[in-house]
Amino acid sequence: MAFITSLQKKKVREEEKLYVIEGDKLVKEYLMSGIPLRTLIAKPEFLNSIPSAHKNEIGEIIPASYDELKKISSLTTPHNALAIVNMPPKDIDYTHLRKGLTVALDFVQDPGNLGTIIRAAAWFGINEIYCSDNCVDVFNPKVIQATMGAILHVKVFYTDLRVLFEKASAEKISIYGAMLEGDSIYSRKLGETGIIFLGNESKGISEELQPFITDRIMIPKLAGKKPGIDSLNVSMAASVIFSEFTRGRGRDF
Numbered sequence: 001m002a003f004i005t006s007l008q009k010k011k012v013r014e015e016e017k018l019y020v021i022e023g024d025k026l027v028k029e030y031l032m033s034g035i036p037l038r039t040l041i042a043k044p045e046f047l048n049s050i051p052s053a054h055k056n057e058i059g060e061i062i063p064a065s066y067d068e069l070k071k072i073s074s075l076t077t078p079h080n081a082l083a084i085v086n087m088p089p090k091d092i093d094y095t096h097l098r099k100g101l102t103v104a105l106d107f108v109q110d111p112g113n114l115g116t117i118i119r120a121a122a123w124f125g126i127n128e129i130y131c132s133d134n135c136v137d138v139f140n141p142k143v144i145q146a147t148m149g150a151i152l153h154v155k156v157f158y159t160d161l162r163v164l165f166e167k168a169s170a171e172k173i174s175i176y177g178a179m180l181e182g183d184s185i186y187s188r189k190l191g192e193t194g195i196i197f198l199g200n201e202s203k204g205i206s207e208e209l210q211p212f213i214t215d216r217i218m219i220p221k222l223a224g225k226k227p228g229i230d231s232l233n234v235s236m237a238a239s240v241i242f243s244e245f246t247r248g249r250g251r252d253f
Helices: 002-006 010-016 024-032 044-048 066-072 094-098 111-123 141-147 161-170 207-212 234-248
Strands: 018-022 037-042 058-063 081-086 101-105 128-131 155-158 175-184 194-198 215-218
Touching: 002 066, 010 018, 018 024, 018 141, 024 037, 024 081, 037 044, 037 066, 044 058, 094 161, 101 111, 101 161, 101 234, 111 128, 111 141, 111 234, 161 175, 161 194, 161 207, 175 207, 175 234, 194 234
Parallel strands: 037 058, 101 128, 101 194, 128 155, 175 194, 175 215
Antiparallel strands: 018 081, 037 081
């Protein structure tokens, strides 16, 4: 059990190439997606609810009581099930940059923000996110929880964003940077392909990466001068921007 709690640390996760998922719904979604579970620890009633075919995708099954789950859970109130999963391959295929919209994140540190951005990306059909190396780890338990299962549908890579943007620039791929001094997303034409670039929660996009931006965009404040409302949370901003790009595609939904 000590090994499971050690996976709450990024260093251990990286060394073991394993991470933890928690929650009845999330565990079942992984099983239905055909993703094998290295170990499943759950209350007997949860184990009994798993179809026999799905049990073949589980390496090890360990029945546990509520108190035992509480000792290894990262949550204040544990769910009925917790599982250990192998990390997916990390190979980056930059050719996908020309096939639609992708997202780049610079120094996004809050687990809830990253998880919500992943969830929003999945909702709006964006399949890849590229994070700078100083972003929060996508396999942080709080990030996984915040994705609400969307982690199954979005690939998240960690890379030097300078390398990513150099490749994008060489291919003449637009880089849309969310900036306070950008053009309103409601008044300009947005492409069907390109990189949507979002920065740190408080400092925005790093100065050294700003020269790569081809299109500076912003969400205009329409509420007038109301005290205490100076900016949007980065995950809220991401959702609004993703929505506007989707609307601009002119698809029939």
